[in-house]
Amino acid sequence: MWLSTVLELMDWKGEFYIGETWLVYRGRAADNRPHAHATLQLTVSLGPDISISDQSEQVISGAALCVKAGKRHTLHPSDKAVLVLIEPQSQLARYVQSFAGDDDVSRVDPNLIAQVNWEGELGTLLDSLDLDFGDVGSQMDLRLMEALKFLRTAQLNGAISAAAKSCGLSEPRLRAIAQKQLGVPLSKWLIWQATRRSAQAMAQGTSLAEAAYAGGFADQAHLTRTMGKIMGVTPLQALNAGQ
Structure with missing residues (x-):
C-alpha cells in the first residue's frame, strides 16, 4: 500500500489509497470547483444519488457517474461517496469506460457497480472486477505504450523528448497519438506520474523535500502546488491528517 490516511480537510473527511x-478516496466529498484530471474518474454514491456538472454546467445525477479523462467538471457535495481516479491507458480504465456512456460525464451501468463491495478494504477494493469479461476496447498504439513505460519513471525535464526517441517517433507525433488515445495531453499524464512517485516516497517516510526529488519536481513548493491542484490536498496536509 502506497499511501493510506484519514483526511478532514476543506470539508472533506475520509480515507484514500494510491x-x-x-487512486481511490472514500468519504465525504465537497469539491465544488471546476477542474479536470489526467485520469478517468469513477464516482459511486454510498447514499443518495450524486451529481456532477459538466463543462457546459449541465447537471448529471445518478448512483454512479463516470467522467472522461481531461474533461472539466464540478463534483457536487456528497455525504458519502467513493471516487476512483484511473490512468486512461490502463485496462481498468477501458473496462470502466465500457460500462459508461459517450458523454464527458455519464451514468454508469449498475452491472459494474454490483461487482464491487464499495465498503471493503481500499487497497483491494477493485480486485473483484472481472477485467477479462466482455470487450474492453482496442489496445493502444504499441509505440505509445513503450513511451508510457519509459515515462513512468522518467524525470520531468526533457522526458517527453527522450520518450519519443526511445519509441522511434518525433515528439509532436508522440504528443498527438497520446492526446488522441489518452484523452489528455501527455504532459499532464507525466505530471500525474511524478506526483504518484512523490506520494510513494512520502508513504515510505521521506521528507517532503526528498519526496519532491523522487518525483522529479524542482523543489518542495513545486510538489505542493502540483499535488494540491490534481489531488485536492497538499503533501503537508495529507501527512498532518494521518498523524
Whole structure:
C-alpha cells in the first residue's frame, strides 16, 4: 500500500489509497470547483444519488457517474461517496469506460457497480472486477505504450523528448497519438506520474523535500502546488491528517 490516511480537510473527511494506476478516496466529498484530471474518474454514491456538472454546467445525477479523462467538471457535495481516479491507458480504465456512456460525464451501468463491495478494504477494493469479461476496447498504439513505460519513471525535464526517441517517433507525433488515445495531453499524464512517485516516497517516510526529488519536481513548493491542484490536498496536509 502506497499511501493510506484519514483526511478532514476543506470539508472533506475520509480515507484514500494510491495504487499503481489508480487512486481511490472514500468519504465525504465537497469539491465544488471546476477542474479536470489526467485520469478517468469513477464516482459511486454510498447514499443518495450524486451529481456532477459538466463543462457546459449541465447537471448529471445518478448512483454512479463516470467522467472522461481531461474533461472539466464540478463534483457536487456528497455525504458519502467513493471516487476512483484511473490512468486512461490502463485496462481498468477501458473496462470502466465500457460500462459508461459517450458523454464527458455519464451514468454508469449498475452491472459494474454490483461487482464491487464499495465498503471493503481500499487497497483491494477493485480486485473483484472481472477485467477479462466482455470487450474492453482496442489496445493502444504499441509505440505509445513503450513511451508510457519509459515515462513512468522518467524525470520531468526533457522526458517527453527522450520518450519519443526511445519509441522511434518525433515528439509532436508522440504528443498527438497520446492526446488522441489518452484523452489528455501527455504532459499532464507525466505530471500525474511524478506526483504518484512523490506520494510513494512520502508513504515510505521521506521528507517532503526528498519526496519532491523522487518525483522529479524542482523543489518542495513545486510538489505542493502540483499535488494540491490534481489531488485536492497538499503533501503537508495529507501527512498532518494521518498523524
